[in-house]
Amino acid sequence: MKRRLQFFIVGVLVLSLLLLASCGADFGVDGNAEQTDEGAEGDISEREDLIVVGVCQVGSESVWRTANTESIQQTFTGDNGYFLIFNNARQKQENQIKAVRRFISQKVDYIVISPITEDGWDTVLKEAKDAEIPVILMDRKVNVSDPELYTAWVGSDFFLEGKNAGEWLEQYLEKKGMSEEEIHIVVLQGTEGSSAMIGRSKGFESVADKHKNWIILEQAGAEYTTAKAKEEMKRMLDKYPDIDVVVSQNDDMTFGAIDAIEECGLTAGEEGDVILISFDAVYTALKLVEAGKIGVDVECNPLQGPYVESIIKALEYNWGFEKENYVPEQVFYKENVSEFLPDRKY
Ligand code: AHR
Numbered sequence: 001m002k003r004r005l006q007f008f009i010v011g012v013l014v015l016s017l018l019l020l021a022s023c024g025a026d027f028g029v030d031g032n033a034e035q036t037d038e039g040a041e042g043d044i045s046e047r048e049d050l051i052v053v054g055v056c057q058v059g060s061e062s063v064w065r066t067a068n069t070e071s072i073q074q075t076f077t078g079d080n081g082y083f084l085i086f087n088n089a090r091q092k093q094e095n096q097i098k099a100v101r102r103f104i105s106q107k108v109d110y111i112v113i114s115p116i117t118e119d120g121w122d123t124v125l126k127e128a129k130d131a132e133i134p135v136i137l138m139d140r141k142v143n144v145s146d147p148e149l150y151t152a153w154v155g156s157d158f159f160l161e162g163k164n165a166g167e168w169l170e171q172y173l174e175k176k177g178m179s180e181e182e183i184h185i186v187v188l189q190g191t192e193g194s195s196a197m198i199g200r201s202k203g204f205e206s207v208a209d210k211h212k213n214w215i216i217l218e219q220a221g222a223e224y225t226t227a228k229a230k231e232e233m234k235r236m237l238d239k240y241p242d243i244d245v246v247v248s249q250n251d252d253m254t255f256g257a258i259d260a261i262e263e264c265g266l267t268a269g270e271e272g273d274v275i276l277i278s279f280d281a282v283y284t285a286l287k288l289v290e291a292g293k294i295g296v297d298v299e300c301n302p303l304q305g306p307y308v309e310s311i312i313k314a315l316e317y318n319w320g321f322e323k324e325n326y327v328p329e330q331v332f333y334k335e336n337v338s339e340f341l342p343d344r345k346y
Pocket of ligand 1: 063064140196251252
């Protein structure tokens with residue numbers, strides 16, 4: 001009896017190990033799962049009727065990112081004729097590179113990548129090109145020696161977003177009669193080396209450079225997350241007693257900045273101590289624009305799934321398409337935000 005129980009326990013253990021192995025998770029040296037690929041139901045090789053798309057996402061760091069993931073998942077469904085393999089790289093480029101290599105060995109029909117950072121893509125993109133798998137970049141860009149290494153790109157004009165933020169501040173200060181005053185600015189930046197961080201920083205600086213009285217006290221990296229932004233904002237509020245403007249490169253960081261500002265006994269908004277400039281324009285942030293806490297929110301449009309699909313369709317049917325595709329975006333401030341709020345779904 002005792003012996004049968006031992007056999008039973010060993011059997012359960014072996015079965016659990018086999019099940020874990022078949023889940024396709026990658027295990028890092030610390031034994032934690034780094035990432036998993038979520039496939040649609042069934043085996044790829046048996047789905048010759050569907051177009052197989054491997055999507056490599058940055059992570060799930062922001063409300064924007066969740067909306068972007070949903071846009072992809074709602075577009076590439078079985079009903080629409082696709083077999084989606086979705087990979088969440090958890091903010092690590094090495095995970096993205098491993099995922100792309102897996103997609104190549106799985107012989108997917110298309111690879112879609114939202115690159116975490118711009119650099120470091122030449123080798124793996126060359127591998128995809130050699131395997132004759134078209135790569136469509138989504139959201140952010142790559143910095144490669146040969147632009148033929150990817151087929152097309154869909155995303156935002158991050159430079160324009162930053163410039164729009166700067167021009168809004170220019171007009172706001174003029175309206176308040178503060179154009180000649182010394183303005184102290186701090187910037188909460190997103191992931192170092194990402195297109196969104198690079199473009200928004202350069203775009204804002206292109207306007208700031210024209211104003212000798214705009215003093216950028218510090219640009220602090222806060223990884224597009226609320227927690228890190230709150231920490232950085234608290235540190236900067238301690239260091240600089242006279243911050244007039246916070247440029248926060250996404251809404252999630254803006255939420256953290258507001259917490260820090262309020263915990264320091266200060267207020268944000270037109271009548272308050274600090275002017276907030278934000279990016280993304282998710283629903284919760286737009287409500288804060290309406291309430292006057294955020295001065296301006298420059299939209300970054302996450303609904304990119306249908307644009308990526310239109311490129312895949314063009315490739316399938318041999319239609320022409322543009323290599324660079326900008327998604328439509330606008331700028332929200334107190335005077336115009338209310339009319340757009342009811343339609344904001346994320
Ligand atoms: O690349 C787009 C940026 O990445 C969005 O502004 C941000 O919220 C996201 O995480």
